[in-house]
Amino acid sequence: MSRYLTDFARPSGTLPPRADMSSDAPVLTLDGTWRFHLAPSIAEAPDGFHATDYDDSGWTDLPVPSNWPMHGHGKPAYTNVVYPFPIDPPNVPTENPTGDHRVTFTVPADWSGQRAVIRFDGVDSCGVVWLNGVQLGVTYGSRLPAEFDITAALRPGAENVLAVRVHQWSSGSYLEDQDMWWLPGIFRSVTVRLRPAGGIDDLFLHADYDHTTGTGTLLVDGPEDAVVSVPALGLTGLATGVTHQVGEVRPWSPEDPALYDVLVATDAETVSLRAGFRTVKIVDGILTVNGRRIQIHGVNRHEHHPDTGRVVPLDVVRAELELMKRHHVNAVRTSHYPPDPRVLDLFDELGFWVIDECDLETHGFEFVGWRDNPSDDPRWRDAYLDRISRMIERDKNHPSVILWSLGNEAGTGRNLAAMANWSRDRDPSRPVHYEGDHACEYVDVYSRMYADHAESTLIGRGEDPSGHRRSLPYILCEFAHAMGNGPGGMLEYREIFDRYPRAQGGFIWEWLDHGIRQDGFYAYGGDFGEPLHDGNFVIDGLVFPDRTPSPGLTEFAAVFAPVLIGVHPDKVDVKNTYTYRDLGHVALAWSLGDRSGVVASGTLSLPPVPAGTSAEIPLKDLPLPSGPASETWLTVTATAAKALPGVPAGLVLGAGQAVVHEPAPVVRSTPVPADGLRLGSAVFEPVHGRLVKLGDLELDGPRPHIWRAPTDNDRMDDRGTGSLLRSWKEAGLHRMRERLVAITPSADGLQVESRFAPAGTNVGFTSTVRWTYADDALHATWRLVADERWTLTLPRIGVRLALPGSLTSVSWFGRGPGEAYSDSIQAALVGAWTSTVDDLQTPYVYPQENGHRADVRNLTLRDASGAGLEVLGGPSFGFTARNHTDEDLEEAGRRTRIPARDQVFVNLDLAQRGLGTASCGTGPLPPYILTAGDHVLNFTLRALR
Numbered sequence: 001m002s003r004y005l006t007d008f009a010r011p012s013g014t015l016p017p018r019a020d021m022s023s024d025a026p027v028l029t030l031d032g033t034w035r036f037h038l039a040p041s042i043a044e045a046p047d048g049f050h051a052t053d054y055d056d057s058g059w060t061d062l063p064v065p066s067n068w069p070m071h072g073h074g075k076p077a078y079t080n081v082v083y084p085f086p087i088d089p090p091n092v093p094t095e096n097p098t099g100d101h102r103v104t105f106t107v108p109a110d111w112s113g114q115r116a117v118i119r120f121d122g123v124d125s126c127g128v129v130w131l132n133g134v135q136l137g138v139t140y141g142s143r144l145p146a147e148f149d150i151t152a153a154l155r156p157g158a159e160n161v162l163a164v165r166v167h168q169w170s171s172g173s174y175l176e177d178q179d180m181w182w183l184p185g186i187f188r189s190v191t192v193r194l195r196p197a198g199g200i201d202d203l204f205l206h207a208d209y210d211h212t213t214g215t216g217t218l219l220v221d222g223p224e225d226a227v228v229s230v231p232a233l234g235l236t237g238l239a240t241g242v243t244h245q246v247g248e249v250r251p252w253s254p255e256d257p258a259l260y261d262v263l264v265a266t267d268a269e270t271v272s273l274r275a276g277f278r279t280v281k282i283v284d285g286i287l288t289v290n291g292r293r294i295q296i297h298g299v300n301r302h303e304h305h306p307d308t309g310r311v312v313p314l315d316v317v318r319a320e321l322e323l324m325k326r327h328h329v330n331a332v333r334t335s336h337y338p339p340d341p342r343v344l345d346l347f348d349e350l351g352f353w354v355i356d357e358c359d360l361e362t363h364g365f366e367f368v369g370w371r372d373n374p375s376d377d378p379r380w381r382d383a384y385l386d387r388i389s390r391m392i393e394r395d396k397n398h399p400s401v402i403l404w405s406l407g408n409e410a411g412t413g414r415n416l417a418a419m420a421n422w423s424r425d426r427d428p429s430r431p432v433h434y435e436g437d438h439a440c441e442y443v444d445v446y447s448r449m450y451a452d453h454a455e456s457t458l459i460g461r462g463e464d465p466s467g468h469r470r471s472l473p474y475i476l477c478e479f480a481h482a483m484g485n486g487p488g489g490m491l492e493y494r495e496i497f498d499r500y501p502r503a504q505g506g507f508i509w510e511w512l513d514h515g516i517r518q519d520g521f522y523a524y525g526g527d528f529g530e531p532l533h534d535g536n537f538v539i540d541g542l543v544f545p546d547r548t549p550s551p552g553l554t555e556f557a558a559v560f561a562p563v564l565i566g567v568h569p570d571k572v573d574v575k576n577t578y579t580y581r582d583l584g585h586v587a588l589a590w591s592l593g594d595r596s597g598v599v600a601s602g603t604l605s606l607p608p609v610p611a612g613t614s615a616e617i618p619l620k621d622l623p624l625p626s627g628p629a630s631e632t633w634l635t636v637t638a639t640a641a642k643a644l645p646g647v648p649a650g651l652v653l654g655a656g657q658a659v660v661h662e663p664a665p666v667v668r669s670t671p672v673p674a675d676g677l678r679l680g681s682a683v684f685e686p687v688h689g690r691l692v693k694l695g696d697l698e699l700d701g702p703r704p705h706i707w708r709a710p711t712d713n714d715r716m717d718d719r720g721t722g723s724l725l726r727s728w729k730e731a732g733l734h735r736m737r738e739r740l741v742a743i744t745p746s747a748d749g750l751q752v753e754s755r756f757a758p759a760g761t762n763v764g765f766t767s768t769v770r771w772t773y774a775d776d777a778l779h780a781t782w783r784l785v786a787d788e789r790w791t792l793t794l795p796r797i798g799v800r801l802a803l804p805g806s807l808t809s810v811s812w813f814g815r816g817p818g819e820a821y822s823d824s825i826q827a828a829l830v831g832a833w834t835s836t837v838d839d840l841q842t843p844y845v846y847p848q849e850n851g852h853r854a855d856v857r858n859l860t861l862r863d864a865s866g867a868g869l870e871v872l873g874g875p876s877f878g879f880t881a882r883n884h885t886d887e888d889l890e891e892a893g894r895r896t897r898i899p900a901r902d903q904v905f906v907n908l909d910l911a912q913r914g915l916g917t918a919s920c921g922t923g924p925l926p927p928y929i930l931t932a933g934d935h936v937l938n939f940t941l942r943a944l945r
C-alpha cells in the first residue's frame with residue numbers, strides 16, 4: 001500500500017516541470033483552513049479518508065500552508081548532519097508521522113471541458129494526492145513544486161474534495177538531510193489553475209546584455225504562436241524563438257536591479273515576466289556579469305520563522321531582504337533548497353546575486369563513510385535529475401539567479417555529475433556550483449566552505465596545488481560561521497577578496513538563528529525531547545530568530561561597506577567598491593567629537609568617483625581643537641543622498657575615523673599618604689585587600705578576572721588538536737583562587753599584592769595593584785604577571801568590580817554604540833555613547849560572553865540621582881557591565897535562566913581574546929589571541945555624587 005515511500009524518491013503522476021509565471025488564466029488558491037488528522041504511523045492512519053463522503057468531523061482544523069508540529073501536532077526535531085532514523089535506504093521507520101489533510105473547494109461551472117491542474121509549491125516530505133476519490137499521484141522533493149492534471153477528476157460548479165496524505169519520512173528524507181528542523185507538512189501554497197487550450201504552459205526568457213555596446217538581446221522560448229512585447233522599450237509583436245536586438249537597455253545588477261515587464265500572449269493567455277538584462281560569463285577564471293568581475297558579499301538564507309517554521313509570510317521575507325540590503329548584503333545562497341517561488345521575485349526586484357540551490361543533501365552518510373550514498377547509486381539517478389530539472393524549470397526566468405547549485409553536502413558521485421550535465425544542457429547561460437566536488441570535475445566554480453584566511457590567500461594567489469581548480473573562480477559558499485557571539489575575522493576575509501581577483505567573496509553561514517519561540521525564550525535542539533539532536537548549532541545567524549540584527553550583522557555592514565573611507569588630519573581617501581555604480585548618490589559628511597559628544601560638523605563635496613576607483617579629498621579649515629581640550633576624533637561618513645531600491649536615503653554606506661587631537665597628559669598633584677587601610681576617601685578591607693568604599697559609594701573589587709562565559713566559538717575551538725575550553729577548564733581559569741600576600745601602605749599610596757592561581761596546580765599569576773590617591777580620585781596600576789611555566793592563552797585579562805544595583809545609567813567615550821571584540825570591531829566608532837545596564841546586553845539565544853565595549857577612555861555608571869562611579873582609562877580599557885556574573889551567564893543555557901542580581905558587575909578589561917569562528921571554521925587570527933605574560937592596566941576611579 002505504501003510502496004511508493006521507498007521508491008527512491010521518484011514522484012509519480014506529476015506533470016513536466018515548468019516556469020513559475022503570473023498569467024491572466026484563472027487561479028484559485030486553496031490556502032486556508034483544512035481538516036487534519038495525525039497518525040503516528042501509516043498503519044494507524046484512517047482507511048478510506050480520501051473518499052468524498054469520508055466523515056472528517058472528528059478531525060481538527062489546520063492552516064495550510066503549515067508545518068504541523070508548529071501547530072501542536074507532534075514536535076519539531078533538530079539534527080544537523082545525523083539522520084534521526086536508521087540509515088537503511090530506501091527504507092524508512094515504521095513510526096512515520098502521517099498527516100491526512102482534507103479540504104473542499106469549488107471552481108466555476110465554466111471550467112467545464114477545460115484543462116486544469118493543481119500545484120503544490122512544497123510538501124515535506126512525501127504526499128499522496130486524491131481529488132474526489134481519484135488518486136492523482138505522489139509528490140517527492142519537499143522544496144520543489146509538483147503539479148498534477150486534475151481535468152478528469154474535477155467537478156466544475158460542484159464541491160470538490162481534495163485529500164492529501166503526507167508522510168514525515170520517505171525515501172526522499174535521505175536526500176533532504178539539511179542542517180535544520182525536521183518539519184513535515186504542506187508548507188507552501190496549493191493552487192488550482194485553469195490551463196486554457198492554446199495557453200502558455202512554459203517560457204524560457206533569455207535577456208542578455210552586451211557591455212561593449214550597452215545593448216540587450218531578448219529571446220523568448222515558448223509557443224510558436226505567442227507574441228512578445230516589452231512596453232518600456234516600445235517593442236510589440238515580437239516572435240518567440242528568435243533573438244531580438246532590443247537596443248540600449250539598463251543592465252540588471254544588485255546595484256541597479258532594472259527590470260522590464262515582458263508580456264507574452266496567445267489568443268488564450270497572457271503571461272507576464274520581468275526581464276533583467278545581464279550576461280554571466282567566466283572569463284579567464286573570473287566570474288563576470290556584464291563584463292565586470294563581481295564580488296560576493298553574501299549570506300546563506302534558510303526559510304524559517306520562529307512561530308511557523310518553514311512557512312514565512314511574504315511581508316516578513318520582504319522586510320528581511322530589505323534588512324539585508326540595508327546591511328550591504330549583495331548576494332544570497334538559497335541554502336539548501338529553492339525558496340518559496342515568490343522570494344525569487346523579491347531577489348529580482350530588490351537586487352541580489354543568487355545561487356539557487358537544489359533540494360538535496362545526504363550529509364548523514366558521512367557517518368557511515370559515505371557507504372550507499374545516493375549520489376553515486378544509479379537507483380537514485382532519476383530523483384537527482386528530477387530535482388535539478390524542477391528547480392531550473394521553475395526558476396529559470398529570474399535574472400537574480402546567476403549560478404545553479406546542485407545541492408549541499410551530498411558527497412560526490414555520478415548522479416551529481418549527471419545533474420551538472422543536465423543543467424549545462426538546459427541552461428548554458430549559468431555556471432554550475434556544488435561545493436562537494438573539490439576536484440572540480442563537474443562544476444564551473446571552485447567553491448569551498450570555511451577555508452581559513454591562509455588557505456584562501458593561497459588559492460587567491462593561484463598557489464593552489466590543483467591545476468584545473470586554479471583556472472576557476474574561487475567562492476566561499478560558507479564562511480564566518482555566525483553562531484552566537486561572532487563571527488570574528490570578516491575584515492581579513494574582505495581584504496583577501498579585495499586583493500586577489502579570483503577570490504570572489506562568499507556567503508556568511510548563516511543569515512538567521514532558527515530558534516523556535518517558547519514562553520520567554522527560543523528553543524533549540526533538544527528542547528522538544530529529541531533523543532538525538534545537535535543542540536544550539538541551529539542558532540548561528542547574523543539575525544536573531546525574530547530577525548532583529550545581532551552585532552554580527554552590524555559588523556558585516558561595516559566590513560562590506562561599499563564606500564571605504566580612510567581619514568587623515570589633512571585629507572580623506574574615498575574608495576568606491578561598487579562594481580558598476582559611481583558615487584553620484586553619495587553624500588559625504590564630517591564631524592568632530594570628543595567626550596562631550598559632537599562638537600562640530602559639516603559636509604564635504606565629492607568629485608565624481610567611478611566604480612572601482614578612489615578619490616582624495618583635501619581637508620582644510622577644520623576647527624581642530626588645541627591645548628588641554630579632550631581627545632578629539634574626526635569621523636567621515638558616506639550616506640545615501642537619495643533612496644535606491646531597498647536602500648533608504650540616509651543609509652550609511654561607509655565610515656572612517658581618526659584621532660586628530662590628543663591632549664598632553666594631566667599632571668597630578670602629590671598623592672596623599674595611606675592611613676592604614678584608608679587612602680583619601682577610599683577604604684580597603686583587610687582580608688583580601690579589596691576596595692570597599694570610595695566616598696559614599698560602596699563597592700567590592702577589583703578582583704583579577706581571566707574568565708569569560710564561553711562563546712560558542714570558544715566552546716567548539718578544537719585548536720586542531722584538542723578542545724580549547726577543556727584546556728582552559730582543566731587549568732582552572734574559571735575557578736581561580738586568591739591568596740593575599742601583602743597590603744603595604746606607604747607615604748604615597750598603598751600596594752596590594754596577591755597570588756592568583758587555580759586549585760590543584762602550582763602555576764598561576766602574581767597580581768599587584770599599586771593605588772595612589774590625588775585630585776579626589778583613586779588611581780590604580782594593576783599588573784598581572786604569569787608564571788613562566790604558564791603556557792595557555794587566556795579568554796580575558798581584567799578586573800571585576802561589584803557595584804550597587806542602583807547604578808543603571810551608563811555613558812562612555814570609546815567605541816560604540818554596540819559591542820565590539822578585537823576581531824569584530826569595524827562597526828564600533830569612537831564617540832560619546834549612553835545606554836543602560838540592561839541595554840548593554842546582547843540577547844544571544846544561547847547565553848555567552850557579550851556586550852563588551854572596546855577602547856573606552858572613560859566610563860560612568862550612575863543611579864537615578866546621578867551618583868555613581870567614573871572610571872578613567874590610562875589610556876583605555878574595555879568593559880562589560882551586567883546584573884549577573886560571567887559564571888551566571890555560563891550556567892544559564894537559556895536567557896530565562898540568567899539571574900538578575902542586585903549588583904552591577906563591571907569587568908574592566910585590558911584585553912579579551914577575539915571571537916574567531918571556530919564553531920565551524922578557524923579560531924581568531926594570531927593578533928587576536930591573548931597570551932599570558934606581563935600585563936599592566938591603568939585606571940582611575942572617582943566617586944560621582
Ligand code: IPT
Binds near residue numbers: 179481537920
Ligand atoms: C556546513 C553545512 O553546509 C551547513 O548546512 C551548516 O551545517 C554548517 O556547516 C554549520 O552550521 S557543513 C560543515 C561540516 C562544514
